[in-house]
Amino acid sequence: MPTIVVDVMPKAELLDPQGKAVTGTLSRLGHGAFTEVRIGKRFELTVEGEVTEELLAQARQVADEILSNSVIEDVVGIEVAE
Amino acid sequence: MPTIVVDVMPKAELLDPQGKAVTGTLSRLGHGAFTEVRIGKRFELTVEGEVTEELLAQARQVADEILSNSVIEDVVGIEVAE
Numbered sequence: 001m002p003t004i005v006v007d008v009m010p011k012a013e014l015l016d017p018q019g020k021a022v023t024g025t026l027s028r029l030g031h032g033a034f035t036e037v038r039i040g041k042r043f044e045l046t047v048e049g050e051v052t053e054e055l056l057a058q059a060r061q062v063a064d065e066i067l068s069n070s071v072i073e074d075v076v077g078i079e080v081a082e
Numbered sequence: 083m084p085t086i087v088v089d090v091m092p093k094a095e096l097l098d099p100q101g102k103a104v105t106g107t108l109s110r111l112g113h114g115a116f117t118e119v120r121i122g123k124r125f126e127l128t129v130e131g132e133v134t135e136e137l138l139a140q141a142r143q144v145a146d147e148i149l150s151n152s153v154i155e156d157v158v159g160i161e162v163a164e
Binding site for chain 2: 004007008009019022025026029031033034035036037038039040041042043044045046047048055058059062066067
């Protein structure tokens, strides 16, 4: 079954406290090579049958209006997997 | 600056209550075309300089041991962006 993957990340200009905490932890554990960590969400939407243009448009709308909060988050990717 | 993207999803055999709730909401809002929603995490690890093979191996280790909980989650993707 095809899956539409939607990636949502906190906006670049906003602090990401969860990511900051992980950055600090990695640094303390000797993984300072990773200078910044930001944490977002990955949604996998399963679709029955074919992924049509209309369905992709619907997924885009759902991503913008329901899956993400446009005040603090950006939809950074929508792609079809499988 | 290059970014290593790590995708973590709840294991397929486990319930994902958050995803189930979103599936129900989408269905009620007329988006029943999306029959299942699963919600995972997307980590963006920023790296200074080049992404070497060693750094990628280190990212894989960090993804497996720190960023994901292997009891309930799978690392489904590690890739270099930009």
